Amino acid sequence: MLVYLLGYLDRTNLGNARLMGLTTDILGGDASGQLYAWVNSAFYFAYIFFQFPGTILGKKFPQNWWLGLAATGWGFCCAIQATAFNFGGIFVCRFGVGVFESMFSPNMSLYFTFFYTRHEIGKRIGTWFACASVAGAFGGLIAFGVQHIHATTGIANWRLLFLIEGLPAVLAGLACIYILPDRPETTKYLTEEERALAIVRMNRGGSKETAGTINTSHLWMAARDWKIYLYGVIYFGVNVALSALGAFLPTIISDLGYTAARAQLFTVPPYVVGAAVLIITNFIGDHLQTRGIPMILSSLAGGTGYLLLILVQENIRVRYFATFLITASTYTTIGISISWFPYNMGSESKRAAGIPIFQAIGQCGSILGSNLYPNADAPKYIKGFGVSCAFNYLVSFIALGLTLYFRYENARRDREYGKIDRNAAVDTSKEADHVSTII
Template sequence: MMDKNVKLAEKYDPAEDCALGSIAMDDKMLLRKLDWHILPLMFMTYFLQMIDKISINYANVMGLQDDLAMSGNDFSWLATAFFIAYAVAEVPQGALLQRFPVIKVLGVNVFCWGIILCCSSAAKNFSHMLALRILLGLMEAVIAPSLTMYTSMWYVRAESTPRYGFWYCGLGAGQLVGGLISFAAQQAPVNMSFGGWRIMFVVIGVVNILVSLLVIFFLPNTPDEAKFLSDSEKRRIAQRLTEDQAGVGVKVFRLRSVLEAFGDLQTWLLVLLTILITFPSSVITTFSAILIKDFGYTSEESALLNMPSGVVSGAALISAAFSIANIIGPQTFQAKDAPRYIPAKITIVAANAAAIIVSTALRIVYGKRNSTADRLGTPARSRVETRLAEKRTVHDVHDDENFRYVY
């Protein structure tokens, strides 16, 4: 079935309407309206997935290991199991995004995050918590692809990039607020049977459930279904996406596109770069609170001192490589190396150094490709040919078919 967004795009025929500005519309006003209606909840979902992820970090300094009778590298395996599940679930979650409305798939998953977090408060041993972290990893795999796809359904490419950055800032905000939640939960009386990290999991879980309901019932599936947009605004969105040649929410799997990506050197350089960049961040996500506590601070102080790192957090991640790095990262911290963890620290420094080398290699590859394109020149096409190409691109976006791709 053709996507509703594509149907909307067909209302604007670029082959027949050759005047780019034929639909009179204040684009800045339109963008502001879109930003106010959809970006806050997108930010909140990314913010919550970060809090969900690092909640285990704060729970560690709040007595989780003692309460669940964990030993050795059990805690490292809680983190690793989460990201193994995260990586495994990328394909089935992607299939769901292709089959069902993107925002509904996201909303249901966020609801499941909340249920799992609430259940985590009742864990009695390591096995219980391990199973729940695996389930959470399976459900959180949807976050990056769903938000990326949803953003591209509303904004042209040049506008999408800063919007990606906006909702990605939820990562740093999650770490910042997570420290406050942990600190507040630790103020509960120590003699409470249900206190500390268990209260923290319940609070975070309930917030997830509330936000999921807003996502499901407030965010429209497509621009065509947005009640806050007029018909002229909907047509303008379709026109802008068509002119951008980025596609309009097309949900079609093409093996040719996959093979092209796997045969491109930049794909593998980006995967390697993301692993190297994310490798140290996985350690911060899982072990930062306990490392701070080892300097002699109390659990409450560790939670608060872990907050500043959230302010400066921010790095674009590729989902598969993100998962690989996070699977490997926690395993560098072995119980036998405590309390200084020298081998793990050396590994982190080496990974960052290697990331610099790979980034330089990518810059060289991109420079050569752009130089080659400039040398070959850009073929001239008539206005009608360009318009027809734009109309085709709405339905089938493919790099090697596009007019000119600049890195």
């Protein structure tokens, strides 16, 4: 959780730096906002291209080393953004942050499945992913503080911000190598009795694979699974909103009439509420063993938030309330998706391939979201709000379709094969989820 919080700080601090003068200092003022949009997109270019090999290769190495190296790398790249003096420099640094973060987040979705069963995964991933929202809150507070120490340092505010938020990730990454456990069957943290229990848990509803191996037939199986591409469309839609939150929420709130410093502070409450809603929703989802219905409701709430921003132009309180709906919806939907989708892939290798496929499609939405809010559209941002609204409603529609399909398919398999113990060990080494139970 600590590492992910630091990672999200480093991923989203560009929006805070923008209000501190980054565009004026090294982007020539960027009157159109296009250079800033390209810098923000650099992270997602790298994330898209490198997360598939980053997840597949991650399965070949000890998890503590792989995840620790990723955190150390992105922290370093974030910190050296403080030395950038032109568009090319900041673009390359942001690209580097994306390369190393692509080695971490998709792998974490797989890593959790090594330790937690499908009945436990929602609340664990929900609590872990809530750190993304908490990072948004901390980012606003840190940015507010940094803006008030400029006079005593002589260093530009935004450069200090990158150093303060980048260097801790380097230290946390090095700590991961020594503290974080590897897979249950190889980690030194467990006794033999604990290890045997952990392996039994790994085989509930499936079968574990040997550490450091990849089932290549399951990689191709993931590439041919139409459901993974629908997951990608959902992830695409919600990432349109997510990228805009980190990069443009401070600016949007500033356009409501607040000063830059106060706008940093006013970004905090929506993120705090978003984290709380995400955790509560995932706990309920685990208890009821449902993911689709909470996703439908959260996406509808997000679409309504964007609709309010479009239709209500004068009432600042209503518009600010809409940011709460959007933030809670965005983080909740993503938190549900990364606990729902992996467990509908019936083997480790299929997850290792399927997770980066749907997340790569989703990060294309981040690039779109990064380019939906040009300065010329301020303060109404009709295009950005309208596109994001449409994608939220699309996500709810697809989630409804997947929920109905999964329930129909489970009922069909129950009729054909008989009801089975969902915690029983199932041999998924050949057919993966083609013969195992779907959540």
